Amino acid sequence: MAETEVNIDYGDYSHTGPGTLAGRYLRSFWQPLYRSHDLKSGKAVTVRALGEDFTLYRGASNQVYAVAPRCAHRGTQLSTGWVEGECIRCFYHGWVYDGSGQCLEQPAEDASFAKKIKIASYPVREYLGLVFVYLGEGKAPELPRFPFIEDVADDECVRLVHVDKKPYPFNYRNGLENSVDPVHVAFVHRNSEYRGLVGCPEVGAEETDYGLILYARRQDGEARVTQFQMPNILFIKQGPRYPGETDWRDFLLWRVPVDDESFRGFRIILAHIKGEAAERFREQEEGFMAQDPAPSIAEDVLASKMHVDEITDLRLAVTVQDYVAQKGQGVIYDRTSERLGRSDAGVILLRKIYARELRALAEGKPPTKWAVLRPAATIGGLSSLAQ
Numbered sequence: 001m002a003e004t005e006v007n008i009d010y011g012d013y014s015h016t017g018p019g020t021l022a023g024r025y026l027r028s029f030w031q032p033l034y035r036s037h038d039l040k041s042g043k044a045v046t047v048r049a050l051g052e053d054f055t056l057y058r059g060a061s062n063q064v065y066a067v068a069p070r071c072a073h074r075g076t077q078l079s080t081g082w083v084e085g086e087c088i089r090c091f092y093h094g095w096v097y098d099g100s101g102q103c104l105e106q107p108a109e110d111a112s113f114a115k116k117i118k119i120a121s122y123p124v125r126e127y128l129g130l131v132f133v134y135l136g137e138g139k140a141p142e143l144p145r146f147p148f149i150e151d152v153a154d155d156e157c158v159r160l161v162h163v164d165k166k167p168y169p170f171n172y173r174n175g176l177e178n179s180v181d182p183v184h185v186a187f188v189h190r191n192s193e194y195r196g197l198v199g200c201p202e203v204g205a206e207e208t209d210y211g212l213i214l215y216a217r218r219q220d221g222e223a224r225v226t227q228f229q230m231p232n233i234l235f236i237k238q239g240p241r242y243p244g245e246t247d248w249r250d251f252l253l254w255r256v257p258v259d260d261e262s263f264r265g266f267r268i269i270l271a272h273i274k275g276e277a278a279e280r281f282r283e284q285e286e287g288f289m290a291q292d293p294a295p296s297i298a299e300d301v302l303a304s305k306m307h308v309d310e311i312t313d314l315r316l317a318v319t320v321q322d323y324v325a326q327k328g329q330g331v332i333y334d335r336t337s338e339r340l341g342r343s344d345a346g347v348i349l350l351r352k353i354y355a356r357e358l359r360a361l362a363e364g365k366p367p368t369k370w371a372v373l374r375p376a377a378t379i380g381g382l383s384s385l386a387q
């Protein structure tokens with residue numbers, strides 16, 4: 001008798017294109033797709049996320065709209081056209097669409113059938129300097145807000161918003177699973193600004209109402225805490241490291257697949273620095289981020305042209321090191337040959353959660369409704385956090 005059972009791999013959350021289970025899951029959350037500052041009024045851009053293209057444009061009122069990538073007429077790329085008021089005019093033959101995707105004008109048609117033409121459109125919100133888009137089915141959920149980042153007065157802190165100019169050329173899951181793997185810090189970052197974190201920690205991982213919390217307990221009794229907001233957000237606290245910095249930094253990172261072979265990081269960094277020091281810090285950080293030299297150095301390491309330990313800039317080293325470890329696994333790598341141990345508790349827990357959520361989605365059951373994380377230092381009762 002023919003085998004009829006179809007085994008769905010609920011553990012596969014590497015593939016996120018249209019129609020995939022993990023793709024549907026990620027689309028059920030708001031995802032950042034662009035940096036607000038980079039999308040000026042009257043401009044349109046094409047962005048790729050989750051294996052699909054979209055048009056983003058900012059209208060005259062400053063509102064951002066997300067619509068389909070191509071014109072319904074003869075399919076050219078809408079972002080090459082003109083933003084007119086709150087609408088976008090196609091470059092090819094001048095059809096006009098509003099922000100809901102409704103066609104309003106067909107200049108070359110004397111009997112216009114514009115009413116019958118509507119292209120896809122998606123809800124958009126701007127928050128923390130990022131453009132968030134809801135690409136999922138049905139009504140958009142509420143946009144999660146992070147009050148601990150939002151509610152700090154502007155003259156008390158510096159908020160940096162950084163979006164990778166070039167996508168990382170490997171699957172986003174390598175990045176996510178690196179975030180829940182605290183042991184890597186002791187090796188990958190042994191020669192970096194994290195070099196104080198020596199020795200293998202004991203790893204504890206727990207599911208929470210927002211996702212996961214990881215404790216990496218070291219022999220000196222300190223614990224490094226990592227929080228992971230489902231489905232793709234890392235949150236860590238980073239110790240003060242800049243002159244004049246008075247408190248721990250908040251670091252939020254979304255990893256959003258561009259396609260299955262690349263992803264972009266969207267980072268919000270909140271540093272407690274005031275006055276002149278704040279301006280110097282902002283300039284230095286923005287200069288550092290604009291250069292983005294890590295990928296080319298990391299590729300040289302992977303091509304055996306150099307070793308990571310030859311990097312003398314300890315700040316730059318961190319980014320290169322993470323890239324090397326994660327791309328070193330392969331672009332989309334076969335996890336069935338892995339040999340996991342107890343120290344992989346975070347990776348194992350993240351996979352279990354994803355598998356459970358994807359199974360629920362496939363079976364038409366409601367997936368978990370996640371709360372928004374609160375920084376663990378205020379709720380976990382931990383005596384100390386270390387970098």
Ligand code: FES
Pocket residue numbers: 071072073074075076090091092093094095
């Ligand atoms: S392709 Fe857009 S108007 Fe013709």
Ligand SMILES: [Fe+2]
Pocket residue numbers: 178184185188189322
């Ligand atoms: Fe790392």
